[in-house]
Amino acid sequence: MKHRHPHGAGELPAASRLRVVVVALLTGSGIVACAARKSGEPAPAHPGAEPPTAGAQYQAAPAPAAPQSTMDSMAGEPAPPAQPSTAPGHGPFAPPPPRSAALRQASSDIEISQRELDVAGGDCRNACRALGSMDRAAGRLCGLAQSSDEQRRCEDAKVRVYSARDKVRNTCGTCPDVSVERNAPVPSR
Amino acid sequence: MTRLRPVVRAIAAVAIALAATFAIGCRARENKSEQDSAQGIVDMELMAFLSEARALHHQANLKEESNDLPGATAAMQRLVSARRPHAGKTTPEVEEVLADAYARLAELQLRQGALEAAAEAVKNGLAHAPEPTYFRGHLIEIEGLVEEARAAGLADAGKPEEAALAREKAIQLLEQVVRIQDQVIQRSLAARDAGATEGAR
Numbered sequence: 147m148k149h150r151h152p153h154g155a156g157e158l159p160a161a162s163r164l165r166v167v168v169v170a171l172l173t174g175s176g177i178v179a180c181a182a183r184k185s186g187e188p189a190p191a192h193p194g195a196e197p198p199t200a201g202a203q204y205q206a207a208p209a210p211a212a213p214q215s216t217m218d219s220m221a222g223e224p225a226p227p228a229q230p231s232t233a234p235g236h237g238p239f240a241p242p243p244p245r246s247a248a249l250r251q252a253s254s255d256i257e258i259s260q261r262e263l264d265v266a267g268g269d270c271r272n273a274c275r276a277l278g279s280m281d282r283a284a285g286r287l288c289g290l291a292q293s294s295d296e297q298r299r300c301e302d303a304k305v306r307v308y309s310a311r312d313k314v315r316n317t318c319g320t321c322p323d324v325s326v327e328r329n330a331p332v333p334s335r
Numbered sequence: 336m337t338r339l340r341p342v343v344r345a346i347a348a349v350a351i352a353l354a355a356t357f358a359i360g361c362r363a364r365e366n367k368s369e370q371d372s373a374q375g376i377v378d379m380e381l382m383a384f385l386s387e388a389r390a391l392h393h394q395a396n397l398k399e400e401s402n403d404l405p406g407a408t409a410a411m412q413r414l415v416s417a418r419r420p421h422a423g424k425t426t427p428e429v430e431e432v433l434a435d436a437y438a439r440l441a442e443l444q445l446r447q448g449a450l451e452a453a454a455e456a457v458k459n460g461l462a463h464a465p466e467p468t469y470f471r472g473h474l475i476e477i478e479g480l481v482e483e484a485r486a487a488g489l490a491d492a493g494k495p496e497e498a499a500l501a502r503e504k505a506i507q508l509l510e511q512v513v514r515i516q517d518q519v520i521q522r523s524l525a526a527r528d529a530g531a532t533e534g535a536r
Contacts, residue, residue: 269527276469276519283476283512303513310520317524
Protein backbone atom coordinates (compact mmCIF):
# COMPACT_ATOMS: atom_id res chain seq x y z
CA MET A 147 0.00 0.00 0.00
CA LYS A 148 1.31 3.28 -1.00
CA HIS A 149 1.77 5.90 1.63
CA ARG A 150 -0.58 8.74 1.00
CA HIS A 151 0.63 12.18 1.86
CA PRO A 152 -1.62 13.73 4.46
CA HIS A 153 -1.53 17.14 2.80
CA GLY A 154 -2.50 15.94 -0.64
CA ALA A 155 -0.44 15.63 -3.82
CA GLY A 156 0.06 19.39 -4.42
CA GLU A 157 0.85 20.37 -0.88
CA LEU A 158 4.19 20.49 0.93
CA PRO A 159 5.22 19.94 4.52
CA ALA A 160 5.62 23.10 6.59
CA ALA A 161 9.46 23.07 6.53
CA SER A 162 9.60 22.58 2.77
CA ARG A 163 6.99 25.24 2.23
CA LEU A 164 9.02 27.60 4.35
CA ARG A 165 12.11 26.90 2.26
CA VAL A 166 10.23 27.51 -0.95
CA VAL A 167 8.76 30.72 0.40
CA VAL A 168 12.22 31.94 1.49
CA VAL A 169 13.71 31.16 -1.91
CA ALA A 170 10.78 32.79 -3.67
CA LEU A 171 11.16 35.88 -1.50
CA LEU A 172 14.87 36.05 -2.30
CA THR A 173 14.15 35.72 -6.00
CA GLY A 174 11.42 38.33 -5.81
CA SER A 175 13.63 40.77 -3.97
CA GLY A 176 16.32 40.24 -6.60
CA ILE A 177 13.85 41.10 -9.34
CA VAL A 178 12.59 44.16 -7.47
CA ALA A 179 16.13 45.37 -6.76
CA CYS A 180 17.07 44.92 -10.40
CA ALA A 181 13.95 46.76 -11.56
CA ALA A 182 14.57 49.53 -9.04
CA ARG A 183 18.11 50.01 -10.37
CA LYS A 184 16.74 50.08 -13.90
CA SER A 185 14.20 52.75 -13.06
CA GLY A 186 16.97 54.87 -11.59
CA GLU A 187 18.89 54.88 -14.85
CA PRO A 188 18.14 57.40 -17.57
CA ALA A 189 15.90 55.83 -20.16
CA PRO A 190 16.94 56.02 -23.79
CA ALA A 191 14.92 58.79 -25.39
CA HIS A 192 14.08 56.98 -28.60
CA PRO A 193 15.37 53.58 -29.59
CA GLY A 194 15.46 54.36 -33.28
CA ALA A 195 16.54 57.95 -33.05
CA GLU A 196 20.09 59.00 -33.61
CA PRO A 197 21.34 60.92 -30.61
CA PRO A 198 21.89 64.59 -31.34
CA THR A 199 25.51 65.25 -32.04
CA ALA A 200 27.42 67.64 -29.90
CA GLY A 201 28.10 69.50 -33.09
CA ALA A 202 24.44 70.37 -33.30
CA GLN A 203 25.09 72.75 -30.43
CA TYR A 204 27.88 74.42 -32.35
CA GLN A 205 26.82 76.23 -35.46
CA ALA A 206 29.42 77.28 -37.95
CA ALA A 207 30.62 80.82 -38.36
CA PRO A 208 28.70 82.55 -41.10
CA ALA A 209 29.98 83.61 -44.43
CA PRO A 210 32.08 86.74 -44.90
CA ALA A 211 28.97 88.80 -45.58
CA ALA A 212 27.71 88.37 -42.03
CA PRO A 213 30.62 87.61 -39.74
CA GLN A 214 29.00 89.17 -36.67
CA SER A 215 26.25 86.62 -36.39
CA THR A 216 28.50 83.70 -35.48
CA MET A 217 27.42 83.44 -31.89
CA ASP A 218 23.83 84.17 -32.74
CA SER A 219 23.71 81.20 -35.02
CA MET A 220 25.67 79.10 -32.55
CA ALA A 221 23.15 79.84 -29.85
CA GLY A 222 20.53 77.90 -31.79
CA GLU A 223 16.90 78.67 -32.29
CA PRO A 224 14.39 78.66 -29.47
CA ALA A 225 12.29 75.55 -29.43
CA PRO A 226 8.56 75.95 -29.87
CA PRO A 227 6.51 75.05 -26.83
CA ALA A 228 6.08 71.32 -26.54
CA GLN A 229 2.58 69.89 -26.71
CA PRO A 230 1.55 67.66 -23.83
CA SER A 231 1.49 64.09 -24.98
CA THR A 232 -1.54 61.85 -24.77
CA ALA A 233 -0.42 58.40 -23.89
CA PRO A 234 -2.36 55.73 -25.78
CA GLY A 235 -4.32 53.19 -23.82
CA HIS A 236 -5.28 55.57 -21.03
CA GLY A 237 -9.04 55.64 -21.49
CA PRO A 238 -11.39 57.68 -19.32
CA PHE A 239 -11.97 54.73 -16.99
CA ALA A 240 -8.38 53.57 -16.77
CA PRO A 241 -6.55 54.38 -13.54
CA PRO A 242 -4.16 57.31 -13.98
CA PRO A 243 -0.53 56.32 -14.42
CA PRO A 244 1.83 57.02 -11.54
CA ARG A 245 3.00 60.65 -11.51
CA SER A 246 6.67 59.79 -11.97
CA ALA A 247 5.91 57.51 -14.93
CA ALA A 248 3.75 60.18 -16.56
CA LEU A 249 6.50 62.76 -16.07
CA ARG A 250 9.09 60.42 -17.57
CA GLN A 251 6.84 59.76 -20.55
CA ALA A 252 6.22 63.46 -21.10
CA SER A 253 9.92 64.23 -20.81
CA SER A 254 10.73 61.50 -23.32
CA ASP A 255 8.09 62.83 -25.76
CA ILE A 256 9.52 66.33 -25.51
CA GLU A 257 13.03 65.05 -26.18
CA ILE A 258 11.87 63.15 -29.27
CA SER A 259 9.94 66.14 -30.63
CA GLN A 260 12.90 68.45 -29.99
CA ARG A 261 15.23 66.07 -31.81
CA GLU A 262 12.91 65.85 -34.81
CA LEU A 263 12.68 69.63 -34.91
CA ASP A 264 16.46 69.98 -34.66
CA VAL A 265 17.00 67.56 -37.53
CA ALA A 266 14.41 69.24 -39.76
CA GLY A 267 15.66 72.73 -38.87
CA GLY A 268 19.27 71.66 -39.30
CA ASP A 269 18.70 70.55 -42.89
CA CYS A 270 17.20 73.92 -43.88
CA ARG A 271 19.86 75.82 -41.94
CA ASN A 272 22.51 73.89 -43.85
CA ALA A 273 20.74 74.45 -47.19
CA CYS A 274 20.37 78.18 -46.47
CA ARG A 275 24.00 78.76 -45.55
CA ALA A 276 25.10 76.73 -48.59
CA LEU A 277 22.81 78.87 -50.77
CA GLY A 278 24.36 82.00 -49.25
CA SER A 279 27.86 80.78 -50.10
CA MET A 280 26.76 79.78 -53.61
CA ASP A 281 25.07 83.15 -54.15
CA ARG A 282 28.16 85.12 -53.09
CA ALA A 283 30.52 82.91 -55.12
CA ALA A 284 28.42 83.31 -58.28
CA GLY A 285 28.26 87.06 -57.68
CA ARG A 286 32.06 87.28 -57.36
CA LEU A 287 32.55 85.09 -60.39
CA CYS A 288 30.31 87.33 -62.51
CA GLY A 289 32.14 90.38 -61.17
CA LEU A 290 35.41 88.92 -62.46
CA ALA A 291 34.05 87.77 -65.85
CA GLN A 292 35.40 89.72 -68.82
CA SER A 293 35.69 87.50 -71.89
CA SER A 294 32.69 85.88 -73.57
CA ASP A 295 33.77 82.51 -72.16
CA GLU A 296 33.86 83.97 -68.66
CA GLN A 297 30.44 85.56 -69.24
CA ARG A 298 29.07 82.16 -70.21
CA ARG A 299 30.52 80.63 -67.04
CA CYS A 300 28.91 83.43 -65.06
CA GLU A 301 25.54 82.66 -66.65
CA ASP A 302 25.92 78.94 -65.91
CA ALA A 303 26.63 79.75 -62.27
CA LYS A 304 23.59 82.04 -62.10
CA VAL A 305 21.34 79.33 -63.55
CA ARG A 306 22.49 76.99 -60.77
CA VAL A 307 21.78 79.66 -58.16
CA TYR A 308 18.26 80.28 -59.54
CA SER A 309 17.53 76.56 -59.50
CA ALA A 310 18.88 76.20 -55.95
CA ARG A 311 16.75 79.16 -54.80
CA ASP A 312 13.63 77.42 -56.15
CA LYS A 313 14.48 74.20 -54.34
CA VAL A 314 15.23 75.91 -51.04
CA ARG A 315 12.12 78.10 -51.25
CA ASN A 316 9.89 75.09 -52.01
CA THR A 317 11.22 73.12 -49.04
CA CYS A 318 12.25 75.69 -46.46
CA GLY A 319 10.23 78.79 -47.35
CA THR A 320 12.76 81.51 -46.59
CA CYS A 321 16.37 81.91 -45.52
CA PRO A 322 17.56 84.51 -43.03
CA ASP A 323 20.65 85.80 -44.85
CA VAL A 324 20.00 85.15 -48.54
CA SER A 325 17.12 85.66 -50.94
CA VAL A 326 15.23 82.63 -52.24
CA GLU A 327 13.38 84.67 -54.89
CA ARG A 328 14.29 83.36 -58.30
CA ASN A 329 14.55 86.78 -59.94
CA ALA A 330 16.51 88.49 -57.18
CA PRO A 331 19.94 89.74 -58.30
CA VAL A 332 23.04 87.55 -57.86
CA PRO A 333 24.40 88.13 -55.28
CA SER A 334 21.14 88.94 -53.56
CA ARG A 335 22.74 90.82 -50.64
CA MET B 336 7.02 13.23 2.46
CA THR B 337 9.96 11.37 0.91
CA ARG B 338 8.30 11.39 -2.50
CA LEU B 339 7.83 15.13 -2.36
CA ARG B 340 11.41 16.04 -1.52
CA PRO B 341 12.57 15.95 -5.14
CA VAL B 342 9.70 18.32 -6.00
CA VAL B 343 10.78 20.74 -3.31
CA ARG B 344 14.40 20.46 -4.42
CA ALA B 345 13.40 21.04 -8.00
CA ILE B 346 11.41 24.15 -7.07
CA ALA B 347 14.27 25.44 -4.95
CA ALA B 348 16.76 24.77 -7.76
CA VAL B 349 14.61 26.63 -10.27
CA ALA B 350 14.25 29.54 -7.85
CA ILE B 351 18.00 29.68 -7.26
CA ALA B 352 18.66 29.51 -11.00
CA LEU B 353 16.23 32.37 -11.55
CA ALA B 354 17.85 34.42 -8.80
CA ALA B 355 21.29 33.79 -10.33
CA THR B 356 20.01 34.78 -13.78
CA PHE B 357 18.65 38.05 -12.44
CA ALA B 358 21.84 38.68 -10.49
CA ILE B 359 23.90 38.21 -13.67
CA GLY B 360 21.48 40.41 -15.58
CA CYS B 361 21.82 43.13 -12.96
CA ARG B 362 25.60 42.90 -13.06
CA ALA B 363 25.58 43.17 -16.86
CA ARG B 364 23.35 46.22 -16.56
CA GLU B 365 25.72 47.74 -14.02
CA ASN B 366 28.66 47.13 -16.37
CA LYS B 367 26.77 48.83 -19.18
CA SER B 368 26.03 51.76 -16.89
CA GLU B 369 29.72 52.03 -16.09
CA GLN B 370 30.53 52.03 -19.81
CA ASP B 371 27.89 54.71 -20.41
CA SER B 372 29.40 56.72 -17.60
CA ALA B 373 32.86 56.50 -19.21
CA GLN B 374 31.31 57.59 -22.50
CA GLY B 375 29.77 60.54 -20.66
CA ILE B 376 33.21 61.64 -19.47
CA VAL B 377 34.45 61.58 -23.07
CA ASP B 378 31.43 63.60 -24.17
CA MET B 379 32.18 66.12 -21.44
CA GLU B 380 35.59 66.60 -23.02
CA LEU B 381 33.98 67.28 -26.38
CA MET B 382 31.42 69.60 -24.83
CA ALA B 383 34.20 71.56 -23.14
CA PHE B 384 35.93 72.03 -26.50
CA LEU B 385 32.69 73.18 -28.15
CA SER B 386 32.09 75.58 -25.29
CA GLU B 387 35.59 77.00 -25.69
CA ALA B 388 34.96 77.41 -29.43
CA ARG B 389 31.77 79.35 -28.76
CA ALA B 390 33.52 81.59 -26.26
CA LEU B 391 36.36 82.34 -28.69
CA HIS B 392 33.95 83.09 -31.55
CA HIS B 393 32.11 85.43 -29.20
CA GLN B 394 35.38 87.11 -28.30
CA ALA B 395 36.22 87.50 -32.01
CA ASN B 396 32.78 89.06 -32.59
CA LEU B 397 33.40 91.63 -29.87
CA LYS B 398 36.84 92.44 -31.31
CA GLU B 399 35.41 92.82 -34.80
CA GLU B 400 32.67 95.11 -33.48
CA SER B 401 35.37 97.38 -32.09
CA ASN B 402 37.33 97.15 -35.38
CA ASP B 403 40.09 95.20 -33.66
CA LEU B 404 40.83 92.75 -36.48
CA PRO B 405 44.17 91.58 -35.01
CA GLY B 406 42.33 90.84 -31.75
CA ALA B 407 39.68 88.82 -33.60
CA THR B 408 42.42 87.01 -35.52
CA ALA B 409 44.17 86.15 -32.25
CA ALA B 410 40.94 84.64 -30.88
CA MET B 411 40.64 82.38 -33.94
CA GLN B 412 44.31 81.44 -33.72
CA ARG B 413 43.71 80.38 -30.13
CA LEU B 414 40.80 78.24 -31.27
CA VAL B 415 42.73 76.41 -33.98
CA SER B 416 45.59 75.83 -31.50
CA ALA B 417 43.33 74.77 -28.61
CA ARG B 418 43.74 71.35 -27.04
CA ARG B 419 41.46 68.99 -28.94
CA PRO B 420 39.34 66.26 -27.39
CA HIS B 421 39.88 62.61 -28.30
CA ALA B 422 43.60 63.00 -29.00
CA GLY B 423 44.63 60.95 -32.00
CA LYS B 424 41.03 60.37 -33.04
CA THR B 425 39.01 62.24 -35.67
CA THR B 426 35.68 63.51 -34.40
CA PRO B 427 33.24 65.02 -36.94
CA GLU B 428 32.15 67.79 -34.57
CA VAL B 429 35.74 68.84 -33.88
CA GLU B 430 36.62 68.71 -37.57
CA GLU B 431 33.69 71.00 -38.38
CA VAL B 432 34.69 73.46 -35.67
CA LEU B 433 38.26 73.56 -36.95
CA ALA B 434 37.30 73.90 -40.63
CA ASP B 435 34.97 76.73 -39.68
CA ALA B 436 37.55 78.44 -37.45
CA TYR B 437 40.20 78.28 -40.18
CA ALA B 438 37.71 79.82 -42.65
CA ARG B 439 37.07 82.72 -40.28
CA LEU B 440 40.78 83.09 -39.59
CA ALA B 441 41.51 83.20 -43.34
CA GLU B 442 38.79 85.76 -43.90
CA LEU B 443 40.13 87.98 -41.10
CA GLN B 444 43.67 87.73 -42.48
CA LEU B 445 42.41 88.53 -45.97
CA ARG B 446 40.70 91.67 -44.66
CA GLN B 447 44.05 92.75 -43.21
CA GLY B 448 45.83 92.11 -46.53
CA ALA B 449 47.77 89.11 -45.24
CA LEU B 450 47.19 87.01 -48.36
CA GLU B 451 49.82 84.36 -47.70
CA ALA B 452 48.61 83.80 -44.15
CA ALA B 453 45.03 83.60 -45.42
CA ALA B 454 45.97 81.05 -48.08
CA GLU B 455 47.77 79.01 -45.42
CA ALA B 456 44.72 79.09 -43.14
CA VAL B 457 42.52 77.89 -46.03
CA LYS B 458 44.93 75.06 -46.73
CA ASN B 459 44.90 74.02 -43.06
CA GLY B 460 41.11 74.25 -42.96
CA LEU B 461 40.65 72.09 -46.04
CA ALA B 462 42.53 69.30 -44.27
CA HIS B 463 39.60 69.20 -41.81
CA ALA B 464 36.91 69.21 -44.54
CA PRO B 465 37.86 66.63 -47.17
CA GLU B 466 34.25 65.88 -48.20
CA PRO B 467 32.02 68.20 -50.26
CA THR B 468 30.35 69.89 -47.29
CA TYR B 469 29.30 73.47 -46.62
CA PHE B 470 32.57 73.94 -44.71
CA ARG B 471 34.71 72.84 -47.65
CA GLY B 472 32.71 75.05 -50.01
CA HIS B 473 33.08 78.01 -47.66
CA LEU B 474 36.84 77.52 -47.37
CA ILE B 475 37.16 77.40 -51.16
CA GLU B 476 35.03 80.54 -51.35
CA ILE B 477 37.61 82.35 -49.17
CA GLU B 478 40.40 80.89 -51.30
CA GLY B 479 38.68 82.38 -54.37
CA LEU B 480 38.59 85.76 -52.64
CA VAL B 481 42.28 85.45 -51.79
CA GLU B 482 43.09 84.77 -55.47
CA GLU B 483 40.90 87.67 -56.53
CA ALA B 484 42.80 89.98 -54.15
CA ARG B 485 46.08 88.56 -55.43
CA ALA B 486 45.00 89.26 -59.04
CA ALA B 487 44.16 92.85 -58.13
CA GLY B 488 47.53 93.29 -56.40
CA LEU B 489 49.42 91.86 -59.37
CA ALA B 490 47.52 94.07 -61.81
CA ASP B 491 48.35 97.10 -59.66
CA ALA B 492 51.99 96.00 -59.65
CA GLY B 493 52.05 96.02 -63.48
CA LYS B 494 52.07 92.24 -63.85
CA PRO B 495 49.11 91.64 -66.20
CA GLU B 496 49.97 88.03 -67.15
CA GLU B 497 50.31 86.91 -63.55
CA ALA B 498 47.19 88.88 -62.67
CA ALA B 499 45.24 87.08 -65.44
CA LEU B 500 46.40 83.72 -64.11
CA ALA B 501 45.32 84.61 -60.57
CA ARG B 502 41.97 85.85 -61.88
CA GLU B 503 41.40 82.63 -63.84
CA LYS B 504 42.26 80.63 -60.72
CA ALA B 505 39.77 82.72 -58.72
CA ILE B 506 37.03 82.04 -61.29
CA GLN B 507 37.74 78.31 -61.22
CA LEU B 508 37.59 78.24 -57.42
CA LEU B 509 34.32 80.17 -57.36
CA GLU B 510 32.82 77.79 -59.95
CA GLN B 511 33.88 74.95 -57.66
CA VAL B 512 32.08 76.61 -54.75
CA VAL B 513 28.86 76.84 -56.77
CA ARG B 514 29.06 73.13 -57.61
CA ILE B 515 29.86 72.02 -54.04
CA GLN B 516 27.17 74.12 -52.39
CA ASP B 517 24.65 72.97 -55.01
CA GLN B 518 25.41 69.39 -53.95
CA VAL B 519 25.11 70.35 -50.28
CA ILE B 520 21.68 71.91 -50.90
CA GLN B 521 20.45 68.86 -52.80
CA ARG B 522 21.65 66.51 -50.06
CA SER B 523 20.21 68.64 -47.25
CA LEU B 524 16.81 68.92 -48.90
CA ALA B 525 16.74 65.22 -49.77
CA ALA B 526 17.50 64.41 -46.13
CA ARG B 527 14.71 66.73 -45.01
CA ASP B 528 12.23 65.19 -47.47
CA ALA B 529 13.21 61.71 -46.31
CA GLY B 530 12.64 62.82 -42.71
CA ALA B 531 9.21 64.23 -43.59
CA THR B 532 8.21 60.99 -45.32
CA GLU B 533 9.41 58.99 -42.33
CA GLY B 534 7.48 61.23 -39.95
CA ALA B 535 4.26 60.86 -41.98
CA ARG B 536 4.32 57.11 -41.59
